[in-house]
Amino acid sequence: MTLPRTSRKAARPPYRGRAVPRPRATTATLLAGSGEGAGTVRKTVLPGGLRVLTETLPAVRSATFGIWAHVGSRDETPALGGATHYLEHLLFKGTRTRSALDISAPVEAVGGEMNAFTAKEYTCYYARVLDTDLPLAIDIVSDMLTGSVIRAEDVEAERGVVLEEIAMTEDDPGDCVHDLFARTMLGDTPLGRPVLGTVETVTGLTRDRVARFYQRHYTPTRLVVAAAGNVDHDDVVRRVTAAFDRAGALDGPDAAPHAPRGGSRTLRTTGRxxxxxxxxxxxxxxxxxxxxxxxxxxxxxxxxxxxxxxxxxxxxxxxxxxxxxxxxxxxxxxxxxxxxxxxxxxxxxxxxxxxxxxxxxxxxxxxxxxxxxxxxxxxxxxxxxxxxxxxxxxxxxxxxxxxxxxxxxxxxxxxxxxxxxxxxxxxxxxxxxxxxxxxxxxxxxxxxxxxxxxxxxxxxxxxxx
Missing domain, CATH: 3.30.830.10 (Metalloenzyme, LuxS/M16 peptidase-like)
Structure with a gap:
């Protein structure tokens, strides 16, 4: 998508330039399929720290492709409440080469479905398609994650959608009470605040804040690619490599994948x-x-x-x-x-x-x-x-x-x-x-x-x- 000269500057994707030559990818078989219905799980770590995992089940005719980001609402400051979920919406709004319709229409035209969700510790974007349409899913979802432009006008338009989602949740007390329980137990902490944010925090989010959040958290070391179904691991790796390489996303040859969250704390919340x-x-x-x-x-x-x-x-x-x-x-x-x-x-x-x-x-x-x-x-x-x-x-x-x-x-x-x-x-x-x-x-x-x-x-x- 080409923006007019008068438009605000597009968000710079968190990938710049291109470094060659680079080290080879490393691949390992984690789980070998055994027994009826068991799939073979393989993992490849690409230069730049991007992990690609597949589970191959030749007997099925579908495939699901997803990209997981190591970021959730617990990574937000109070002023950024709801930014992770807001960004989830915005990545569907368009990239440098696709409009919002160009993202959704091709997948729906082949009977597939796309969706995403934000949790307190991670975010996931995925598409489920026929196995023959897996290349399409890889191309579109990868483009969403690496090429979002986060236009100012989309930020403003989607703000209303997110506020409506907050209102919808508040209209469902059977859902809302779980957010209240998290606050009761965890207090005014990142884990205790709602994933959607609040009307006040979402209203206060600016395009620049969301764009910086995207640049900081959507780097290859923080992403995991996962595909399951009638998929070929080597083919998935080749297509993911090509898609991320086009965005200059595989530059850091020495970058290591982000480690899982750890730590331990004792909650002493009683009688609240x-x-x-x-x-x-x-x-x-x-x-x-x-x-x-x-x-x-x-x-x-x-x-x-x-x-x-x-x-x-x-x-x-x-x-x-x-x-x-x-x-x-x-x-x-x-x-x-x-x-x-x-x-x-x-x-x-x-x-x-x-x-x-x-x-x-x-x-x-x-x-x-x-x-x-x-x-x-x-x-x-x-x-x-x-x-x-x-x-x-x-x-x-x-x-x-x-x-x-x-x-x-x-x-x-x-x-x-x-x-x-x-x-x-x-x-x-x-x-x-x-x-x-x-x-x-x-x-x-x-x-x-x-x-x-x-x-x-x-x-x-x-x-x-």
């Missing part, structure tokens, strides 16, 4: 209470405690514990709150693991008059399991549920691509499905009892959204006091 009063039909609440980080080996046992407590229709919370008493339609538990900490939460949505009863039941179940653990049969059922959902969740190429990219970015390694199943099946009732005593034995905090009266608010606050 946050209430956001809204005129809604239901009261939405999240009751929770600090959990474990994604590098903590106890994460396997905590996943089993969460599945047993609130992971399905046979779980304790579902049976006690919904099946036996009919107090809520939705009730479940979940874990969130970050690089250096984690959260465990129980969500329920119910009529305002029943919120105190629902909270009391949830607290009683958590306290009982913290003291006594779970019976062997419940642990076995939760293990089976996790194993089955893991395998079924990897039945399409999009899920495989997500596993490839996230594993490389977050852990710096690939674990086979069989290895993950082995780790889950190795969880014992004693392991669950130990992690339950640690995680559920703390005094929980509570986040609530709904039409809560002063009397109800006092009762809820006393329940976690």
């Amino acid at each position: 209470f946050d209430l956001l009063e809204r005129r809604t039909e239901q009261t939405h609440l999240v009751l929770g405690t600090p959990g474990v980080g994604r590098h903590d080996e106890r994460r396997w046992a905590l996943s089993v514990l969460s599945a047993a407590l609130g992971g399905g229709m046979s779980s304790r919370l579902f049976q006690e709150v919904r099946e036996k008493r009919g107090l809520a339609y939705a009730v479940y538990s979940y874990t969130s693991g970050f690089a250096d900490c984690g959260l465990f939460g129980v969500y329920a949505g119910c009529r305002p008059a029943q919120a105190a009863d629902v909270l009391k039941l949830c607290r009683e179940e958590l306290a009982h399991v913290a003291r006594h653990g779970l019976p062997d049969e419940e642990v076995a059922r939760a293990v089976g549920q996790l194993c089955g959902s893991l395998v079924l969740g990897l039945e399409d190429t999009s899920a495989l691509m997500h596993r490839l990219g996230k594993s490389e970015l977050c852990w710096g390694e690939q674990m086979s499905v069989d290895d993950m199943l082995t780790r889950i099946r190795a969880v014992t009732p004693d392991d669950v009892r130990e992690v339950a005593a640690t995680v559920l034995g703390r005094r929980p905090s509570l986040s609530v959204i709904g039409p809560v009266t002063d009397r109800q608010a006092t009762a809820l606050q006393e329940a976690v006091a």
